[in-house]
Amino acid sequence: MSSLTAAIRSEGLTKEYKNGRGCREITIQVGQGEAFGFLGPNGAGKSTFVKMMVGLISPSHGEASLLGYPIGSLDAKRQIGYLPELYRYQEWLTGEEVVRLHGKLCGLERSALQKRIPQLLEEVGIGLRGKDRVKHYSKGMQQRLGLACALVADPPVVFLDEPSSALDPIGRREVRRILAGLKDQGKTIFLNSHLLEDVEALCDRMALLNNGQILRHGTVAEMLQKRTLWRFRVGGFIPAVLPWLHEVSGCEIRLSTDTGTADNRNAVRSSSDSSSLAETVWLEAELDQEDQAGWLNHLMMEQGMTLYEAGPVKERLEEWFMDTLTGLSHRGERECT
Numbered sequence: 157m158s159s160l161t162a163a164i165r166s167e168g169l170t171k172e173y174k175n176g177r178g179c180r181e182i183t184i185q186v187g188q189g190e191a192f193g194f195l196g197p198n199g200a201g202k203s204t205f206v207k208m209m210v211g212l213i214s215p216s217h218g219e220a221s222l223l224g225y226p227i228g229s230l231d232a233k234r235q236i237g238y239l240p241e242l243y244r245y246q247e248w249l250t251g252e253e254v255v256r257l258h259g260k261l262c263g264l265e266r267s268a269l270q271k272r273i274p275q276l277l278e279e280v281g282i283g284l285r286g287k288d289r290v291k292h293y294s295k296g297m298q299q300r301l302g303l304a305c306a307l308v309a310d311p312p313v314v315f316l317d318e319p320s321s322a323l324d325p326i327g328r329r330e331v332r333r334i335l336a337g338l339k340d341q342g343k344t345i346f347l348n349s350h351l352l353e354d355v356e357a358l359c360d361r362m363a364l365l366n367n368g369q370i371l372r373h374g375t376v377a378e379m380l381q382k383r384t385l386w387r388f389r390v391g392g393f394i395p396a397v398l399p400w401l402h403e404v405s406g407c408e409i410r411l412s413t414d415t416g417t418a419d420n421r422n423a424v425r426s427s428s429d430s431s432s433l434a435e436t437v438w439l440e441a442e443l444d445q446e447d448q449a450g451w452l453n454h455l456m457m458e459q460g461m462t463l464y465e466a467g468p469v470k471e472r473l474e475e476w477f478m479d480t481l482t483g484l485s486h487r488g489e490r491e492c493t
């Protein structure tokens with residue numbers, strides 16, 4: 157397969173359940189080796205999309221492929237590892253036996269499995285409990301076991317539906333490390349997650365789904381960048397100079413009330429007096445263009461101030477998620493309760 161072939165491609169993929177719910181007109185493309193985050197509130201349609209991609213349910217219309225193979229075909233299925241959201245493994249088997257069963261279903265040889273299973277269980281953090289029966293596993297261990305099953309055949313594309321929902325913070329960090337390792341190996345990762353920090357840490361691009369449709373998509377960096385708001389850490393700040401800076405630069409510039417530093421609080425309190433502060437403070441400005449940052453620096457230097465740091469303000473993914481969805485109708489889980 158050519159390296160230009162998209163790992164995951166969908167065109168107008170739609171599933172309409174009998175009750176009218178599901179997901180609609182999903183068009184995305186994920187390159188080989190990319191990590192893609194799929195976000196959205198409960199009931200947005202994320203799992204429905206993944207289930208179509210892995211061939212568990214058929215689309216109502218639209219088309220999609222995995223590494224060039226049509227979804228649902230055996231060739232497409234051979235490309236994927238899948239950790240479902242609602243996993244349940246055979247309680248009477250040991251962890252090792254469950255992974256072996258999945259390996260055999262993927263057509264792996266007994267000798268290959270002999271070597272692979274202990275490594276894999278070690279990697280997902282249940283190496284010491286591999287011979288225990290699944291009925292004695294905690295929820296978190298079962299989720300780790302599910303990850304081992306998804307990875308047993310070393311697939312190039314991995315779909316993970318909420319891979320760390322049952323894990324404690326330490327477990328989540330370990331899973332994040334495992335996923336980063338998979339990405340380093342060049343695997344394509346499709347991550348459905350409510351854990352926004354996982355998406356932020358791992359994914360190159362993401363889409364936000366609401367009411368079954370893509371609301372926004374793009375690179376994680378693009379989504380989080382508030383392009384207009386910049387922050388500057390400056391020394392020798394003179395509060396009285398702010399109106400002048402505003403007038404000469406044409407930019408809205410103010411003391412940042414957001415950084416929480418004692419110096420800033422002091423500066424905010426003393427913003428009416430004109431004495432220079434010895435410590436640094438944070439200023440923020442709304443910029444139309446990036447080169448205005450250089451112009452502002454020049455003006456601040458003219459006034460005897462020193463610039464120590466400057467950069468655009470990045471929004472946390474969680475704030476972005478809330479801001480983007482606030483005010484939009486949402487007919488997901490909450491409507492049903």
Ligand SMILES: Nc1ncnc2c1ncn2[C@@H]1O[C@H](COP(=O)(O)OP(=O)(O)OP(=O)(O)O)[C@@H](O)[C@H]1O
Nearest residue numbers: 173175177178197198199200201202203204205488
């Ligand atoms: N088999 C089904 N039959 C009818 N409706 C369904 C079925 N499966 C899911 N739905 C509905 O389709 C919508 C999308 O569900 P889906 O499970 O894809 O959402 P999700 O974004 O994965 O939610 P969550 O984050 O809670 O897992 C929901 O309104 C859900 O109730």
